[in-house]
Amino acid sequence: MMTIMATTSEDLLHENELRPLTVDDLALLPNDGKRYELVDGKLIVSAAPFNIHQLVSDNVVALLRHAGRQHSQYRAFSAVGLSPNQHNQYIPDVTLMKRSDYTHKYSSGPPALVVEVTSDSTSLYDRNLKKDRYLKFGVPAYWIIDPDPDLPVLTVYELIADDYKQTAHVVGDEVFETAQPFPIRVVPAELTAW
Incomplete structure (x- = not known):
């Protein structure tokens, strides 16, 4: 080497x-x-993200930590490294992982959920390459959030029969609810709120 x-x-x-x-x-x-x-x-x-990107990421972490407070084996993090092997390392905006998968450096196992807050410069990367890589890594749920302050959007993909299927696309004040890996309720407009 x-x-x-x-x-x-x-x-x-x-x-x-x-x-x-x-x-x-x-x-x-x-x-x-x-x-x-x-x-x-x-x-x-x-590059370093804009303020709206960080606000939404922080709100998602807070939402997941609150929703998962009864499920202590899970914890949400911002910008945690995921490395399925030595030549790949991804850093999702938000990662929900089991305590048993947490390490002090980077995780080599798939987390329960990854979230990307997209921007003009990362949209294609988040919707294509990262989606493909998270699928190959075995991540069971992938959320993409468009943080437009006027009309935020949450798109949800779930791993079904070895492929990602879009299971939700909610806009503004619409509600997304899931039971995986624990009950979570998301309203995109609340993610962009101070």
Whole structure:
């Protein structure tokens, strides 16, 4: 294995031209506010999110923690690393995982739910590549939230017969309710509220 001395994302991008990167390579980067993910050894760099994105992510974490308060084996997190192998690491905006799957670095098992809060720059990535990767990872439920303050949207995919099926698409004040992995009630308009 080749050792690198990357100290910036630019160094790592240059290194990525020479070989596939690993999760261990990501650990060499400074905490500079950017989000670094790996897809088949290729580095994906995202800028820091806008305020509305962070507000919605925080509201989803709070909603899941409140809904799951009777189910102590689950916990919701923001920006937790998921690594099915050394050449892939995804960082969903929100992850709901079992206590038994939590590690101090990154999780190598599929969580119960992942949520992506989409933006103009990440919409295609969230709706296509990430959806495909979460499916292959075995994530049973995937939510995509469009945080438009005037008309927020929640789209829900569930793993059914080895494929994701869209099971809900709710807008604004419409209600989505699920019993998996525990009872949860979501109103998109409430996710964008202060």
